[in-house]
Amino acid sequence: MTDPVTAGSDPLGRWRRLADASVLLDGFHALKHAVRFGAEVPVAVTADRRAALALADELAPDVREALDALLTEVPEATYTSLVPRPHPTAVAGLAVRPSRAANLERLGQTPRSTPVVVLDNPRNLGNAGAVIRLAAGFGATGVVTTGTLDPWHPTVVRGGAGLHFATAVERLAVDELPVGPVFALDPEGDDIRAVGLPDDALLAFGSERSGLSAELRARADHLLALPMRPQVSSYNLATSVAMTLYHWSATGGAPHVP
Secondary structure (H helix, E strand, O other), X not given: OOOOOXXXXXXXHHHHHHHHHOEEEEOHHHHHHHHHOOOOOOEXXXXXXXXXXXXXXXXXXXXXXXXXXXXXXXXXXXXXXXXXXXXXXXXXXXXXXXXXXXXXXXXXXXXXXXXXXXXXXXXXXXXXXXXXXXXXHHOOOEEEEOOOOOOOOHHHHXXXXXXXXXXXXXEOOHHHOOOOOEEEEEEEEEEHHHOOOOOOOEXXXXXXXXXXXXHXXXXXXXXXXXXXXXXXXXXXXXXXXXXXXXHHHXXXXXXXXX
């Protein structure tokens, strides 16, 4: 086991210095994805280095060498003291958050070849993380949230499995949204199956309880509805985003299955 106190790099000292200003990578998959998509990770720890590298051999051989260089083994009690909710893989890291300016530049680039997902006043941290994971998988330009929810909250990053680093994630006001036609999901909208979604669309989804805000509704160019059996109240937010991105991907620029 590497002694974190006597090791020249002093990972625990670095962790304590950086924790408040860094993105917590909670679990092997969050660390794997952050490294894979170019995040700057100054420190990473594990309670079982051999098991973590075995996971890398099995699931992420492309970043195995990088993880081997990053991971410092610490006692389990030390690991659990660093994270609010220990992950079953007993792996954690700290990453530098991408600059807001860089994310805004990415979101604002035109022409845009993939949509931006807009979550209007989301409330559930886990749902927001699942949406970011979906957006990364479909190659979306980014995910924008409005309202008070912090899309970089540790629970959101955990739910997104570290894929915040594979897309642009920011919180903006409605009047700050990137340019592009806004297609907002609403039960009173047109059937989405009859509408083609352009690559530069902003795909907007209301909050889990109250739907679209009046401000976002006024900004929308088109209202769309997902097919749903009568008397079924609603879909989960992440499910709605998945259905809409899949509809776009049928004719848009989503990655093809290799």
